[in-house]
Amino acid sequence: xxxxxxxxxxxxxxxxxxxxxxxxxxxxxxxxxxxxxxxxxxxxxxxxxxxxxxxxxxxxxxxxxxxxxxxxxxxxxxxxxxxxxxxxxxxxxxxxxxxxxxxxxxxxxxxxxxxxxxxxxxxxxxxxxxxxxxxxxxxxxxxxxxxxxxxxxxxxxxxxxxxxxxxxxxxxxxxxxxxxxxxxxxxxxxxxxxxxxxxxxxxxxxxxxxxxxxxxxxxxxxxxxxxxxxxxxxxxxxxxxxxxxxxxxxxxxxxxxxxxxxxxxxxxxxxxxxxxxxxxxxxxxxxxxxxxxxxxxxxxxxxxxxxxxxxxxxxxxxxxxxxxxxxxxxxxxxxxxxxxxxxxxxxxxxxxxxxxxxxxxxxxxxxxxxxxxxxxxxxxxxxxxxxxxxxxxxxxxxxxxxxxxxxxxxxxxxxxxxxxxxxxxxxxxxxxxxxxxxxxxxxxxxxxxxxxxxxxxxxxxxxxxxxxxxxxxxxxxxxxxxxxxxxxxxxxxxxxxxxxx
Amino acid sequence: xxxxxxxxxxxxxxxxxxxxxxxxxxxxxxxxxxxxxxxxxxxxxxxxxxxxxxxxxxxxxxxxxxxxxxxxxxxxxxxxxxxxxxxxxxxxxxxxxxxxxxxxxxxxxxxxxxxxxxxxxxxxxxxxxxxxxxxxxxxxxxxxxxxxxxxxxxxxxxxxxxxxxxxxxxxxxxxxxxxxxxxxxxxxxxxxxxxxxxxxxxxxxxxxxxxxxxxxxxxxxxxxxxxxxxxxxxxxxxxxxxxxxxxxxxxxxxxxxxxxxxxxxxxxxxxxxxxxxxxxxxxxxxxxxxxxxxxxxxxxxxxxxxxxxxxxxxxxxxxxxxxxxxxxxxxxxxxxxxxxxxxxxxxxxxxxxxxxxxxxxxxxxxxxxxxxxxxxxxxxxxxxxxxxxxxxxxxxxxxxxxxxxxxxxxxxxxxxxxxxxxxxxxxxxxxxxxxxxxxxxxxxxxxxxxxxxxxxxxxxxxxxxxxxxxxxxxxxxxxxxxxxxxxxxxxx
Numbered sequence: 001x002x003x004x005x006x007x008x009x010x011x012x013x014x015x016x017x018x019x020x021x022x023x024x025x026x027x028x029x030x031x032x033x034x035x036x037x038x039x040x041x042x043x044x045x046x047x048x049x050x051x052x053x054x055x056x057x058x059x060x061x062x063x064x065x066x067x068x069x070x071x072x073x074x075x076x077x078x079x080x081x082x083x084x085x086x087x088x089x090x091x092x093x094x095x096x097x098x099x100x101x102x103x104x105x106x107x108x109x110x111x112x113x114x115x116x117x118x119x120x121x122x123x124x125x126x127x128x129x130x131x132x133x134x135x136x137x138x139x140x141x142x143x144x145x146x147x148x149x150x151x152x153x154x155x156x157x158x159x160x161x162x163x164x165x166x167x168x169x170x171x172x173x174x175x176x177x178x179x180x181x182x183x184x185x186x187x188x189x190x191x192x193x194x195x196x197x198x199x200x201x202x203x204x205x206x207x208x209x210x211x212x213x214x215x216x217x218x219x220x221x222x223x224x225x226x227x228x229x230x231x232x233x234x235x236x237x238x239x240x241x242x243x244x245x246x247x248x249x250x251x252x253x254x255x256x257x258x259x260x261x262x263x264x265x266x267x268x269x270x271x272x273x274x275x276x277x278x279x280x281x282x283x284x285x286x287x288x289x290x291x292x293x294x295x296x297x298x299x300x301x302x303x304x305x306x307x308x309x310x311x312x313x314x315x316x317x318x319x320x321x322x323x324x325x326x327x328x329x330x331x332x333x334x335x336x337x338x339x340x341x342x343x344x345x346x347x348x349x350x351x352x353x354x355x356x357x358x359x360x361x362x363x364x365x366x367x368x369x370x371x372x373x374x375x376x377x378x379x380x381x382x383x384x385x386x387x388x389x390x391x392x393x394x395x396x397x398x399x400x401x402x403x404x405x406x407x408x409x410x411x412x413x414x415x416x417x418x419x420x421x422x423x424x425x426x427x428x429x430x431x432x433x434x435x436x437x438x439x440x441x442x443x444x445x446x447x448x449x450x451x452x453x454x455x456x457x458x459x460x461x462x463x464x465x466x467x468x469x470x471x472x473x474x475x476x477x478x479x480x481x482x483x484x485x486x487x488x489x490x491x492x493x494x495x496x497x498x499x500x501x
Numbered sequence: 502x503x504x505x506x507x508x509x510x511x512x513x514x515x516x517x518x519x520x521x522x523x524x525x526x527x528x529x530x531x532x533x534x535x536x537x538x539x540x541x542x543x544x545x546x547x548x549x550x551x552x553x554x555x556x557x558x559x560x561x562x563x564x565x566x567x568x569x570x571x572x573x574x575x576x577x578x579x580x581x582x583x584x585x586x587x588x589x590x591x592x593x594x595x596x597x598x599x600x601x602x603x604x605x606x607x608x609x610x611x612x613x614x615x616x617x618x619x620x621x622x623x624x625x626x627x628x629x630x631x632x633x634x635x636x637x638x639x640x641x642x643x644x645x646x647x648x649x650x651x652x653x654x655x656x657x658x659x660x661x662x663x664x665x666x667x668x669x670x671x672x673x674x675x676x677x678x679x680x681x682x683x684x685x686x687x688x689x690x691x692x693x694x695x696x697x698x699x700x701x702x703x704x705x706x707x708x709x710x711x712x713x714x715x716x717x718x719x720x721x722x723x724x725x726x727x728x729x730x731x732x733x734x735x736x737x738x739x740x741x742x743x744x745x746x747x748x749x750x751x752x753x754x755x756x757x758x759x760x761x762x763x764x765x766x767x768x769x770x771x772x773x774x775x776x777x778x779x780x781x782x783x784x785x786x787x788x789x790x791x792x793x794x795x796x797x798x799x800x801x802x803x804x805x806x807x808x809x810x811x812x813x814x815x816x817x818x819x820x821x822x823x824x825x826x827x828x829x830x831x832x833x834x835x836x837x838x839x840x841x842x843x844x845x846x847x848x849x850x851x852x853x854x855x856x857x858x859x860x861x862x863x864x865x866x867x868x869x870x871x872x873x874x875x876x877x878x879x880x881x882x883x884x885x886x887x888x889x890x891x892x893x894x895x896x897x898x899x900x901x902x903x904x905x906x907x908x909x910x911x912x913x914x915x916x917x918x919x920x921x922x923x924x925x926x927x928x929x930x931x932x933x934x935x936x937x938x939x940x941x942x943x944x945x946x947x948x949x950x951x952x953x954x955x956x957x958x959x960x961x962x963x964x965x966x967x968x969x970x971x972x973x974x975x976x977x978x979x980x981x982x983x984x985x986x987x988x989x990x991x992x993x
Binding site: 064065066067068072137138141142145152155157159160164167168171172175176177179180183184186187 | 886889890891892893897898900901902904905908909916917920921923924927931935938939972973974975978979982
């Protein structure tokens, strides 16, 4: 099989999976079997593709000519490969978790759930391999629409309202701003292809360029740069595996991935560095990092809803990626790429743990979780590893990415960015630390929540525990074996760091 | 035989209408309508293929040479319009059997099909003829038959809607015939190509700008451009479902085609947009239509009426594209003719399924239908996505061309208004989606079954066409692009 045909296959396998899931909906075991089979095949395919890309292959494939002169075009570049790898790696793990969670909580509409999930993964592959802005936009919208039924899964009044916010913000920013930005780029540059060094140099400059950048950054609502972040806490109404894979990995990473891709391959780092009017991005991202951390800290101090805290933590962590891209140094761009993976592994672990607690103990509030580490040692152990990665300490993947970001900030003498990175690290530690502390060291008797929910419980169902421990292990492994991701990230910035060509 | 295709395109439905009227068996009348609609569609495809292959076709009725005889002239522009009209007709006709039997009194059904075929013949005639007076004749044929179809709606308000349409439509037709008469008085010809040749010699006369004005107002009324749109919402809302789908997808489109023909082919883009500055009038009106009609749609409780207002906004898109005056803008307008026909007919057919089962399209009655009629509501949702302009649907293709065309000429605020109105479409479509999928079914409603296949298959045919031509728009956008170039007189 030639390398090129792997690209459409990467989209087709989950899509085909969705069809088969629909057909096997009456037999849950067979249906889940299809999900796993599709996940395994996709992982194999993406894995083999990754090895080829690391050694320099750049396959391309044109799906269909959408309108004369503009195609749905797939083209692999290192950053997209990295993103696809993360999604393909975590989909089977998350499916395992889903089986435990959806059955453990007796959720309805499970067939619809797995279908939408598979479609979402297919569109993530489309985003990761998008060869031009139009392709990116198309799959971006498919991702929004395919995740809408997942967010509103419970079909309640609350879910409907959250769905309105979700769709309202994501659709209105993408159609209202992103589509305009793409149209403008087309008119200005005459092409929508992603190219090393950007396509806008010599076509636009000054305030117009700054405005276009704003249209992109806020148009890509999935990146959740404030003030277009509200959809993410709203989406937490979904079942936890959805929050875990989609709203800690696939959807939000599609957002920051798109931002990095636009910065690197549409504007070009050199052009942005030369045009001082565009430097507002650094401050917008910094503001989001700090503000989201403060909100998370507030939720932590009130001992409120854990998933909500994780959502705000995600918003802050996403803006790290945007911030790292906005530092405009090759090293920090590598940090941005690595943070896409590092945060994915860490945050999915945290969400898994939150869902595990909910399934086993029916607890959602941090205040109810005192001493829970004793009853659920595996879950809370994994949770602890996830928090260490969020803060950015060794031996986790989070350290790696933060290290590169800091190096990049020093390299380009952006002391402001250094300050933000260090300060926010302290904030992260301040809101995650007490959760872990009280889970392990406080005794349940100290808990003020005597709501009759204190029935005896042990660990969550086995699939959930396995999945949670797996992702926690991945977080650790990333620290010890970062070769492939680092090689890909360095290739993205053109190998200027002396990495592989 | 193939040489006579242009005239057969019109004559077959015209004759069939006459055959239908005296029939007493509804099913036979329906069978005839289906047969004729499909034949017409086949002819339209053959004509388009012929034009793409060999260029413009000229056909002389009765062998009388133009400009004395009536000439049927098929170029890329009207071959495309013929395809739209005949294509929608071919899908709606099979749908009509069950839908019409549930909505129209049995004795009137053969008359309905007669009116339907007359309307089809009239619309195809307007599109195919190269003779300006012939346009007026066919316009009257299609309009009168449309009034009849609207009046057959089972709600009694259909009668006042039809009457209002009749009055407004007649005023429009009168304006058009006055315009044609003035042109005839100064040039002595009615053949369009001949008119285009002779008009420059007489453009100093006062009659020409006056004719221009009369034609502009008359045609704008027919295509329901704001503020001449008041006849449309009720006509669409109260006509039988199949008729609404057919009219909504075709009649305003043909009126837009008339606009293109009169102002680009006859007067010429230089006169219409250079001297007379038609764009100064069309563009603001189109913008007002796009925004205000979308806003009004949000507040409708009757979903058919909501879609009618949405149609008014969509007409605004077409006119906006045309008023940009560039090749891209014109392409956007023409491709949207096709795309809007697909999306709106699909949506109205989906609503027809709802009417068939629950007899109402009031928003509150749609609650809970997502579970009871899953295929119907899925079709409506997909059609709605197309209307919003989501990628991989035809709506996106239109929107893309429209936005690029206004950005090319640097009309920033207009581009912002276009995306803003798309967001308004999200709001009015999502009201329906939320009602269908999230609200519980109203108290006391019995078990509702999914609509029969005879209704679902045509509906889904159009939905799939929405997706197909949204994924591969090289045919539609390519033809529209070449048609635009031909209208502007650049290239083929």
